[in-house]
């Protein structure tokens with residue numbers, strides 16, 4: 544039995560106003576004649592309390608009201624079963640938190656996240672990395688491989704349990720306990736002198752393809768490409784060839800265009816990103832493993848090259864089914880796939896490729912950024928699930944509203960006022976954006992460390 548809470552006083556096909564006899568708050572869900580609606584405004588008058596609600600959908604999903612409700616129709620408080628069914632909240636999956644002001648657990652489907660990509664957008668300090676950490680914990684529990692591009696080295700704390708007293712006291716409400724994922728979390732770094740606990744990260748240097756070379760030299764002129772092509776062809780005559788072999792053949796070229804090319808290749812070799820003792824991709828992407836690519840202390844230019852190379856390798860391996868489907872988390876995405884006119888990044892093109900083709904091959908993206916307006920729109924537009932936290936910058940708000948389907952103007956007004964820990968989640972498979980209290984972290988949140 545649902546609790547009767549009011550009576551309709553005014554009705555249109557998409558909205559209605561009812562007089563409330565019982566407690567009613569903004570964002571509460573109500574139910575009228577098989578239709579679910581959400582309260583967006585509550586007004587106190589001399590004649591009592593009136594609530595304004597917008598219709599979300601019907602139990603019978605083909606039905607949408609084409610005539611208003613009758614005046615006097617009874618309004619009920621919607622129960623959990625109906626809310627979940629009509630909004631499309633799953634019973635299991637990635638447990639991210641509770642539907643605001645309820646005990647309804649919100650789960651996202653890991654399959655949808657991998658196939659349709661995720662983005663977490665909000666201003667700095669609003670809880671993006673925290674929410675991403677929650678999602679990563681859930682992926683680890685499901686043994687789904689995860690690779691995190693971590694410019695600040697803030698995710699290594701996934702190895703340590705969250706014993707914060709205040710967090711522990713609210714964990715009960717969310718039905719979780721402190722935990723650590725010591726066995727699952729691996730840290731890789733190109734500068735191990737700075738990250739002593741990390742495993743060295745080197746890319747396979749043997750037998751680079753011509754395309755690999757072009758990727759390494761995105762600004763090569765047609766003449767230089769010609770030299771590269773010749774050198775690469777000669778190198779291929781060997782069974783195993785390295786970048787230094789290609790360099791030797793470039794030096795043999797008669798064209799003067801080689802003089803600009805040689806120092807570029809020498810510079811790449813000097814970065815020491817490559818090695819014959821490379822890190823196997825199937826050690827980075829592995830069942831039950833969460834691999835952190837810790838880029839702390841790596842110069843930005845080298846970070847971009849490394850991310851580009853690594854993601855290219857992962858994508859190739861996945862295409863050839865040499866590794867399992869994988870979720871790739873990109874923190875500070877505006878650095879690695881910037882919007883046109885906001886600077887270039889070596890890693891842009893592979894991220895764009897994964898955004899548009901990843902779903903076919905089981906390579907998912909989770910994009911995190913505090914500057915939504917500065918992230919490549921082509922990438923954001925491919926993300927079908929959005930987690931939005933507090934955002935105030937007008938340009939960023941505009942980008943969010945433009946890219947998030949189903950975000951009505953009321954919800955977008957709310958983005959500016961969201962408290963820390965509350966998110967709006969929109970997109971697949973939800974019928975309407977929902978407000979979610981993000982669950983506490985089981986592991987320590989790294990952003991807290993420094």
Ligand SMILES: Nc1ncnc2c1ncn2[C@@H]1O[C@H](COP(=O)(O)OP(=O)(O)OP(=O)(O)O)[C@@H](O)[C@H]1O
Nearest residue numbers: 666667668669670671672673913963964981990991
């Ligand atoms: N769901 C939450 N529950 C409790 N505390 C939270 C939550 N989300 C964020 N916080 C608090 O807010 C702080 C900032 O969160 P976080 O590091 O995730 O911000 P961010 O959006 O990633 O910022 P930046 O853009 O600077 O990286 C955290 O250190 C934590 O104390």
Ligand SMILES: [Mg+2]
Nearest residue numbers: 671672673990
């Ligand atoms: Mg962060």
